[in-house]
Amino acid sequence: MASLVFLGRRIGLSMLGLIGLSLLIFFISRVLPGDPVRMAVGPRAPEWVAENIREQMHLDKPLLVQYYYWVRGALRGDLGHSLFTRRPVSRDLKEFLPATGELAFFTILIVAGFGIPLGVVAGRYANSWIDNLVRIFCYYSVSTPSFIFATLFLLLFSHVLDWFPTFGRLDMNILRPPAVTGMITVDSLISGHFAAFWNTLWHMVLPAFSLALPGMAQLARITRSSIHDNLGKEYIAFERGFGIPDRLIMSKFLLKPSLIPPVSILGLEVAATLSNAFLVEFIFGWPGFSRYGINVMLQKDLNAMSAVVLVVGVIFVVANIFVDVAVTFLNPKIRLGTG
Amino acid sequence: MRILESKWRRHRLESLKKGWYKFSRNRLSVLGLCVIVMIVLAAVFAPYLTPYSEHVGPYLAFDEAKEPPSVKHPLGTDLFGRDILTRILFGYRLSLLMAAMVIGLSAPVGVVVGLLAGYFHRTWIDRILMRITDVFLAVPGLILALAITSVLTPNLTNAAMALSIAWWTWFARLVYGVASSCRSEFFVRSAEVLGERWPHIVFREILPNCVSVIFTKISLDVGWAILAGASLGFLGLGAQPPTPDLGSMVADGSKHMPELWWMAVFPALAIVITVLGFNLIGDGLRDMFAIEEL
Numbered sequence: 001m002a003s004l005v006f007l008g009r010r011i012g013l014s015m016l017g018l019i020g021l022s023l024l025i026f027f028i029s030r031v032l033p034g035d036p037v038r039m040a041v042g043p044r045a046p047e048w049v050a051e052n053i054r055e056q057m058h059l060d061k062p063l064l065v066q067y068y069y070w071v072r073g074a075l076r077g078d079l080g081h082s083l084f085t086r087r088p089v090s091r092d093l094k095e096f097l098p099a100t101g102e103l104a105f106f107t108i109l110i111v112a113g114f115g116i117p118l119g120v121v122a123g124r125y126a127n128s129w130i131d132n133l134v135r136i137f138c139y140y141s142v143s144t145p146s147f148i149f150a151t152l153f154l155l156l157f158s159h160v161l162d163w164f165p166t167f168g169r170l171d172m173n174i175l176r177p178p179a180v181t182g183m184i185t186v187d188s189l190i191s192g193h194f195a196a197f198w199n200t201l202w203h204m205v206l207p208a209f210s211l212a213l214p215g216m217a218q219l220a221r222i223t224r225s226s227i228h229d230n231l232g233k234e235y236i237a238f239e240r241g242f243g244i245p246d247r248l249i250m251s252k253f254l255l256k257p258s259l260i261p262p263v264s265i266l267g268l269e270v271a272a273t274l275s276n277a278f279l280v281e282f283i284f285g286w287p288g289f290s291r292y293g294i295n296v297m298l299q300k301d302l303n304a305m306s307a308v309v310l311v312v313g314v315i316f317v318v319a320n321i322f323v324d325v326a327v328t329f330l331n332p333k334i335r336l337g338t339g
Numbered sequence: 340m341r342i343l344e345s346k347w348r349r350h351r352l353e354s355l356k357k358g359w360y361k362f363s364r365n366r367l368s369v370l371g372l373c374v375i376v377m378i379v380l381a382a383v384f385a386p387y388l389t390p391y392s393e394h395v396g397p398y399l400a401f402d403e404a405k406e407p408p409s410v411k412h413p414l415g416t417d418l419f420g421r422d423i424l425t426r427i428l429f430g431y432r433l434s435l436l437m438a439a440m441v442i443g444l445s446a447p448v449g450v451v452v453g454l455l456a457g458y459f460h461r462t463w464i465d466r467i468l469m470r471i472t473d474v475f476l477a478v479p480g481l482i483l484a485l486a487i488t489s490v491l492t493p494n495l496t497n498a499a500m501a502l503s504i505a506w507w508t509w510f511a512r513l514v515y516g517v518a519s520s521c522r523s524e525f526f527v528r529s530a531e532v533l534g535e536r537w538p539h540i541v542f543r544e545i546l547p548n549c550v551s552v553i554f555t556k557i558s559l560d561v562g563w564a565i566l567a568g569a570s571l572g573f574l575g576l577g578a579q580p581p582t583p584d585l586g587s588m589v590a591d592g593s594k595h596m597p598e599l600w601w602m603a604v605f606p607a608l609a610i611v612i613t614v615l616g617f618n619l620i621g622d623g624l625r626d627m628f629a630i631e632e633l
Contacts, residue, residue: 013473020474025486032490139367143615145566147573148607151593155604159597275481279570283593293482294574297489309486313478320476 003328003335010324014317021313022074026067029302030059074310080303084296089307092292097311098182099169100277100288103211106204107273108266110212111219116262118216119223123258124250126228134220141217146276149210150283157206164206167285174199207284211276215269219262226258260330263323270319274312361627368623374616382431394421395429397581408601415601417591423601426583427609433495433578434585434613438564440499441506442557448503449510450546450553456511457518458541469515472508480505481567488576495578498571502564513556517549551628558624562617569610585610 296304400420487501572586592603
């Protein structure tokens with residue numbers, strides 16, 4: 001019950017946050033640039049064309065009414081037209097989101113799958129050579145932004161060593177599996193196109209690792225200090241005194257409480273992945289949502305831009321709710337309402 | 340009175356010495372401090388360190404273009420024959436300026452908001468201020484900054500402003516935590532009993548207790564701000580050419596990747612070294628002040 005209250009509160013707060021975000025992005029796209037119609041039609045279009053569009057987009061009405069129309073449209077899935085692709089924004093999003101979805105999923109898998117074990121090992125053998133090695137790796141990786149990893153990987157592994165492809169999602173000579181979800185890895189498994197599955201995975205390795213490394217290092221550091229702190233607690237000494245084998249203590253009593261801090265920052269890792277994807281997808285020519293986002297921003301395509309920011313906000317909020325559920329599961333203080 | 344003052348001064352000197360001792364125990368942090376001091380000095384004295392100061396502006400020398408690293412140009416030259424090392428040194432000026440602007444804009448706002456919300460814990464002031472900060476939890480700051488810079492004219496000031504719009508919330512949340520735990524301490528209670536008004540309590544009683552947290556956060560954030568600024572520069576949303584910006588230098592270099600590798604690799608390493616240096620200092624400060632929140 002206590003956990004339900006906790007979750008309900010968190011969801012309510014994030015909804016409030018989303019409303020605030022929509023106001024903010026509305027302000028950015030409608031108020032900051034001056035006349036959005038002029039930006040849409042260009043400086044040389046005749047006045048009557050601008051007038052028509054102004055009326056069509058309800059831009060002749062007061063700001064609050066405009067906001068109402070915009071939110072109403074967004075809730076119905078109508079996000080306006082993109083000036084960059086000249087199609088409805090919602091259709092663009094449907095096309096580009098799955099590519100980013102599989103990349104981000106793969107990235108988070110690497111972040112958690114490597115980061116947490118690295119941190120556990122470093123914390124268990126604190127101040128040994130393994131710990132120092134992990135620490136140096138972490139310092140370096142945390143300080144290197146994803147776009148620099150991407151640039152260096154591209155140079156080393158694609159151009160010099162020629163191990164990985166430099167561009168895109170799938171080789172030209174491989175047939176794309178029939179679209180069900182839009183994610184090639186999933187579609188190819190559904191339809192049994194294993195060549196396409198491996199090929200997409202192959203294309204994903206460099207972008208996913210350049211996205212994952214900084215987050216992985218962050219997670220390893222947090223897991224390490226959390227394991228290290230908990231190892232010094234009395235209950236561990238107590239269990240050792242009872243003669244419980246170390247291996248059992250590690251897996252049964254130490255791991256779960258130590259996972260609370262790393263799991264709670266996984267939401268932040270999702271955010272970091274999404275924002276770094278804006279640069280990394282651009283570098284690797286990954287035809288995803290973030291590359292679309294950066295293109296529309298550079299083209300000053302306001303409808304598409306506000307939609308992109310809003311969608312990122314929704315993804316981020318949903319990811320955080322998942323994280324909250326996981327934390328509730330791990331943390332008895334929240335579950336029992338004593339925290 | 341004078342005796343008290345000199346005693347207090349000696350005490351302060353001693354605590355500084357103790358702090359430096361604790362900080363210097365962490366050899367990595369000292370290394371980071373050395374690196375950063377060198378970078379800052381190099382950035383400040385850039386015109387005296389390199390004979391190619393004119394390469395920062397619109398300079399063309401096609402006979403020296405695309406040269407690999409040599410004695411004359413230790414890090415090579417770019418497409419227009421400009422010395423990369425010179426441009427990195429001047430790029431540091433811009434990066435540091437950018438970081439200073441972001442921190443200078445966001446830290447004071449965040450600190451004041453955090454202090455007020457923390458002191459007026461569970462009143463309407465707290466609720467309103469913290470709900471506003473929560474809005475920025477709904478979207479990654481870099482994406483918001485991208486959206487804002489894209490509608491404005493791209494330049495250094497706008498990039499710094501766009502980053503600050505979400506950045507202050509981190510300071511606010513941090514200070515809020517410290518301030519709201521301070522408000523039930525005895526020194527705050529006794530100041531209240533003595534009839535001090537809230538500005539005195541907030542800024543003279545609570546703020547000094549947040550200083551160590553704030554400074555540690557700043558030293559960590561300078562690195563992140565440089566990194567975020569480089570990301571905007573990489574996309575062409577920072578300072579415009581021909582001004583040297585580390586991020587846009589990496590972007591230019593990556594277009595000519597395998598052949599002119601030095602154009603991208605050296606600016607990239609320049610960014611990494613700086614961020615690494617600030618992170619090491621920040622870690623040292625965190626250990627020195629024993630701060631758990633960061």
